[in-house]
Amino acid sequence: MRATENFSKTDIYLTSQTGKMKGKIANKPIFSALPLEFIFGLFLGMPGMTAYVGFYEICAPKKGEYVFVSAASGAVGQLVGQFAKLCGCYVVGSAGTKEKVDLLKNKFGFDEAFNYKEEQDLEAALKRLA
Ligand SMILES: NC(=O)c1ccc[n+]([C@@H]2O[C@H](COP(=O)([O-])OP(=O)(O)OC[C@H]3O[C@@H](n4cnc5c(N)ncnc54)[C@H](OP(=O)(O)O)[C@@H]3O)[C@@H](O)[C@H]2O)c1
Numbered sequence: 001m002r003a004t005e006n007f008s009k010t011d012i013y014l015t016s017q018t019g020k021m022k023g024k025i026a027n028k029p030i031f032s033a034l035p036l037e038f039i040f041g042l043f044l045g046m047p048g049m050t051a052y053v054g055f056y057e058i059c060a061p062k063k064g065e066y067v068f069v070s071a072a073s074g075a076v077g078q079l080v081g082q083f084a085k086l087c088g089c090y091v092v093g094s095a096g097t098k099e100k101v102d103l104l105k106n107k108f109g110f111d112e113a114f115n116y117k118e119e120q121d122l123e124a125a126l127k128r129l130a
Contacts, residue, residue, distance in 0.1 A: 051079035063088035066130050070116070073100040078108050085109050092129050094119075 054076070055061065067084040071077045072093025081104065084091045093104045094116040104113035112129040119125040 047075035048079060051076045055080045055083050061087045061089055065089045067091045068126060069093040072104050081108055081110050090130060092126060
């Protein structure tokens with residue numbers, strides 16, 4: 001990750017080491033509301049970078065879309081779910097215990113969550129919850 005040359009005092013940019021992926025991140029919804037040190041905490045860590053690039057750059061979410069996050073209580077999944085909520089998506093997550101399911105709904109703000117070990121049919125679970 002390195003800064004590009006063309007940034008102003010108030011902008012934050014990220015690029016991959018190959019330069020193939022780059023973007024001004026200051027205009028993403030999450031960043032306008034957060035202190036700078038929190039932003040660096042998210043992006044200097046591999047899980048934060050993985051969640052950010054995977055969700056914003058590859059999934060390219062739009063407001064109102066439905067997002068399903070598996071392994072949602074893990075390091076990457078919990079960030080993806082929160083990014084998705086900040087984008088105005090409807091977010092369903094799956095995890096392997098009741099405690100994790102509660103955490104997703106009550107702490108991380110997922111709209112719905114379920115224990116994948118208690119479901120026979122993933123498609124039916126998603127139809128029920130989304
Ligand atoms: N962390 C990184 O920097 C990074 C970078 C690149 C790629 N990745 C990939 O991103 C994925 C998640 O990584 P992470 O760091 O978030 O991992 P993590 O924090 O270790 O969480 C992984 C979660 O996967 C869930 N899980 C385990 N077996 C499962 C199964 N059979 N079906 C569904 N869920 C299962 C577990 O939750 P339950 O107890 O709820 O099952 C566990 O909390 C992995 O595939 C990893 O290789 C991670």
